[in-house]
């Protein structure tokens with residue numbers, strides 16, 4: 461388990477602190493190699509999909525262990541205040557990066573809780589460099605942390621997050637998603653292939 465707490469002295473909500481019997485995360489043997497671009501899990505995903513004109517178009521890359529790096533450039537469509545990124549958009553970038561960790565565990569999981577610290581404003585045209593890692597796993601609960609820096613891996617910290625993801629079956633999406641998109645996804649062989657890449661026990 462990582463001992464570094466990028467949040468600083470405050471660990472956040474108690475639900476984000478792994479229990480004493482939590483396990484170290486294990487990188488799946490078939491996980492993408494370190495340095496490999498992950499690609500999108502769904503073309504219409506706001507975070508990583510190519511079919512969302514105002515989406516983040518975030519590109520995530522496998523790191524060592526159970527870690528991810530990702531980049532996205534803040535666009536004019538992502539503003540909150542004039543010339544500055546909207547906080548919800550920055551949280552979306554963190555959520556997407558943390559969600560990409562699922563590729564390394566080969567587990568399907570959704571965000572249960574996500575806490576963001578906004579450390580400094582992020583201007584439009586900024587390239588945000590994100591790093592995320594899984595810190596612990598307890599049953600279906602996956603604990604993770606992320607940081608976003610301005611300009612590159614050594615840039616000033618702009619945002620930090622701690623998260624709890626919960627493992628689900630693929631039925632979570634089939635049962636809850638709008639039927640028109642579910643049916644289109646199930647008819648698309650590329651989409652089925654992407655879902656299989658997430659699943660350990662299909």
Ligand SMILES: CCCCCCCCCCCC(=O)SCCNC(=O)CCNC(=O)[C@H](O)C(C)(C)COP(=O)(O)OP(=O)(O)OC[C@H]1O[C@@H](n2cnc3c(N)ncnc32)[C@H](O)[C@@H]1OP(=O)(O)O
Pocket residue numbers: 475501555556559568569570571572573599600601624626628633655658
């Ligand atoms: C198509 C493929 C591609 C893959 C697609 C991947 C997409 C990635 C996209 C980026 C990520 C997202 O934005 S995902 C979208 C945003 N998230 C969501 O829509 C999730 C909405 N919430 C839910 O559906 C549900 O609440 C779940 C699945 C999270 C949990 O429901 P459940 O399955 O009934 O499980 P439940 O028993 O309640 O909880 C299990 C354990 O987790 C704890 N737990 C649950 N929620 C929380 C919480 N918010 N805060 C603290 N703890 C929590 C419980 O206390 C329990 O602990 P214990 O008693 O066991 O100790």
